[in-house]
Every structure is written in structure tokens, then in C-alpha cells.
Amino acid sequence: MRLRDVEPGDGPAYVRMRCDPEMMAHLGGPYPQERAEAQVGHDLALVASGAGMVKMIVVGSPKPETVAGTVTLWRHEIDGAAAAEIGWMVLPGHQGQGLARWAVSGVLDEARRDGRWSVVHAFPGVENDASNRLCRRLGFTLVGERETPFRDQLFRTNHWVLDLRG
Numbered sequence: 001m002r003l004r005d006v007e008p009g010d011g012p013a014y015v016r017m018r019c020d021p022e023m024m025a026h027l028g029g030p031y032p033q034e035r036a037e038a039q040v041g042h043d044l045a046l047v048a049s050g051a052g053m054v055k056m057i058v059v060g061s062p063k064p065e066t067v068a069g070t071v072t073l074w075r076h077e078i079d080g081a082a083a084a085e086i087g088w089m090v091l092p093g094h095q096g097q098g099l100a101r102w103a104v105s106g107v108l109d110e111a112r113r114d115g116r117w118s119v120v121h122a123f124p125g126v127e128n129d130a131s132n133r134l135c136r137r138l139g140f141t142l143v144g145e146r147e148t149p150f151r152d153q154l155f156r157t158n159h160w161v162l163d164l165r166g
């Protein structure tokens with residue numbers, strides 16, 4: 001398995017991930033197909049601007065190579081201040097095998113090496129057991145619960161932070 005940058009041809013993988021009701025259960029429900037496809041262009045622009053990393057998790061089994069998930073690290077404002085947030089997805093057929101742990105850890109390592117990232121925030125839903133366990137396992141500190149705006153809705157989330165500088 002490997003991580004690679006998002007590519008213009010990733011539309012079908014985005015649709016598989018973001019139009020799946022199970023995948024989007026904690027993320028406001030499935031996107032319409034056009035919205036998922038449009039997200040590729042948005043993410044390519046994010047990477048090109050230097051304000052984010054969008055990595056695709058590629059697995060070689062079963063052949064041919066296929067996208068099993070994605071990890072995104074992006075700068076934006078949180079509570080009115082400049083900040084960075086990370087999010088992740090692994091498709092149902094690939095879950096429960098440590099893929100998210102491996103991939104998120106890889107992205108955090110790359111951000112550490114890059115040197116331009118400091119505190120990273122994550123906001124998994126309070127009932128998103130896998131994501132909350134992932135945060136704990138990767139060394140994030142739980143700040144507490146909060147209401148987090150996403151896709152014009154408010155979600156009851158946990159707030160985790162990890163300082164990449166030390």
C-alpha cells in the first residue's frame with residue numbers, strides 16, 4: 001500500500017467514498033454525485049496552493065491497484081484563528097485492517113518533515129468510535145466535546161489536538 005497525492009482522475013474514487021451512506025453517516029449524509037466529483041478540483045487547488053495535503057490510500061490487493069481511502073490535512077480558520085485540521089476515510093471493504101492508522105500516521109509524519117505545520121485539530125463525531133480511537137492511538141489529546149459546523153450543519157463532536165512540533 002502507498003500514499004499518493006490526489007489526481008485529476010480521482011473522481012470515481014471520490015464518488016465511491018462520498019456518495020456512500022455508510023461512509024458519510026457521521027459526515028452529514030452522502031454527497032450528490034456532482035458535488036463529490038467537484039471536490040476533486042477543489043482538493044487539487046488546495047494542494048497547489050500549499051494550504052493542504054490530500055493523500056489517496058492506494059492498495060494493491062485485490063489487483064489492480066485501487067483507492068481504499070483518503071486523508072486530508074488542510075489549513076483553515078477555527079474559532080476565528082488560523083489552524084489546521086485533519087480528516088480521513090477508508091472504504092468499508094478495507095476497514096478494520098489498520099489502514100487508517102497507517103495512512104494518517106504517514107500524513108502526520110510528512111507534515112512533521114515539512115516543518116510548516118504545528119497544531120493539528122480533529123473533530124470526529126462523539127459516536128464515531130473508530131475515529132475517536134484512531135485519534136487516541138495516534139497521540140492526539142482530547143480537549144473536550146463541542147458543536148462543530150460542517151456542511152451547513154452543527155455536529156456534536158470531540159475535539160482532539162496534536163502538536164507536530166514536539
Ligand SMILES: CC(C)(COP(=O)(O)OP(=O)(O)OC[C@H]1O[C@@H](n2cnc3c(N)ncnc32)[C@H](O)[C@@H]1OP(=O)(O)O)[C@@H](O)C(=O)NCCC(=O)NCCS
Binds near residue numbers: 027088099124137
Ligand atoms: C474512521 C475510519 C477511517 C477508520 O478506518 P479503519 O482503516 O477501519 O481504521 P483502523 O483499522 O486503522 O483502526 C483505527 C481504530 O479504530 C478501531 N476501529 C476500526 N473499526 C471500528 C469500528 N467499526 N468500531 C469501533 N472501532 C473501530 C480500531 O480498533 C482502531 O482502534 P485501536 O487502535 O484502539 O484498536 C473508517 O471507519 C471510515 O472511513 N469511516 C467513515 C468515514 C468517517 O467517519 N471519517 C471520519 C471523519 S472524522
